Amino acid sequence: MPGYLDHARIGPFSRRAAAALAAATALAGRANPADLDRLFALSDAARTSAARLLDARPHEIALAPSTSNGLFTVAAALRGPGTVLVPRGEFPANVYPWLRFAGRGGPDVRLVDPDGQRHITADLLRRQLTPDVTALTVSAVDSLTGHMAPLAALKEVLGPDRLLIVDAIQGLGAVPLEADAADVLVSGGQKWLRAGWGAAVLLIRDRCGERLAPGLGGWASVTEPFAVRHPAPSLPGAAAHLATNPDFPAAAAIGAAVDDLLDQGGPAVVGARIRATLAELLDRARRAGAEVLSDGLGEQERAGIGTFRLPGHDPGAVHRALEAAGVIATRRDEWIRLSPHASTPSAAADLLTEALHTLTAHGENLATPLTQEPTCPTS
16 A cells, blocks of 8 residues: 555565565474474574674574563563663553563662653653662654654663663664664564564673573573473573574564565665655645644654644544545544655655645645655565
C-alpha cells in the first residue's frame, strides 16, 4: 500500500525476511536430523549479523522471543538494592518489567518527568542521579514524539558503574543508534526491521555481564543441561539469560532482515531516506495548518516518527479521513503518528495531501513533489 505510514506500529514483512521464514519453516517440517542442525545454524547466523549491526561480539547477543520478554529477562537479572530510573511516558513494555520485579529482589523504580518534547536528556539525567541509582532504562526513540535519546551522552553521565538499558525497537532499522553506549539493548523485529514476530535481539555487553544474575536462565542457558545436579554453570555471554531455545524460523527471519539492512548501506543510508520522506510528509501537514510535535527538536534528535494534530478538527475524524484516503497511520489521543519507511513512495505524500484537503480550506497549496525520491526497493 503506497499510503502505509505505520511502521512504528507494524512493519509488513520484507520479501527477504518472508522468504527466510518460509524456508526455515519448511526445514522444521522435515524429519532429517541434519535439518535441525541447519536451524541452529540459522539462529547462530542471525546472532552474528546482529553483532555486526551493533558492533558487538556474537556471544554478547542472544535471541529472545520479543522486546517485552527481553526486558523482563533483564529485570529479572538486575538485583537490588538500588533504583532504576524510568522516564515517565515510556511505552509500557519498558515500564512493567521494572515494576513487577521491584520488591521481588529487583531495584526500586523512580519515574522521571521528561524535558518537554525530549523524553530524556543528559542534563535531566544529571539532576536525577542520586547515589542509589544503579540503572537507567530508556527507549532509543520515543514512540510518540520520535525523539532520539542521546545514548552516548546518557552513558557518559551514568559512568561505568551504572547500567544503560535500551529498548531499541523504535530505532533499530530506522536510524543510526549510538548502540556502543548501551550496556544492554533489546529490540524485536516486527517494526522497522520488518521481520515479523517471535524473535528479538538481546544484547548484553561483557562489561556488565557479572552484574546480571541469570534470573530467567533455563536449561538452554547452562553448560550441562542434563547434569546430575542443578543448577549447572551458565553459558558465557547473553545466552546465560535464555529460558529455552529460540523460535528458529523467527530467528531466520530477523537474521535475514538485519542482513538486508546491512546490504542496503546500514542504518545511516536507510535512516537518511526515512527522515527525508518523513520531513516531506510533515511539511505537507504543516501547510494544512497542523501542529507538529517534533518541531522543537533538532534535526539529529528526530528519528522515523512524526506526530501531528489539526487544531479545531476532531482527531477521530482526521484519522478516519486519512484511512479513507488510503493513508494508514496510528492515532494516539489527539495526535496522528506517521512512520514511513525507506521504501515509502512519493505517492504517500500526495495521498496525505488529498486527505488533509478534505479537512481544511487550504489544501490547494499542499501538492508539491517529494524533495527526495526513495531509491530503496519496495520489499
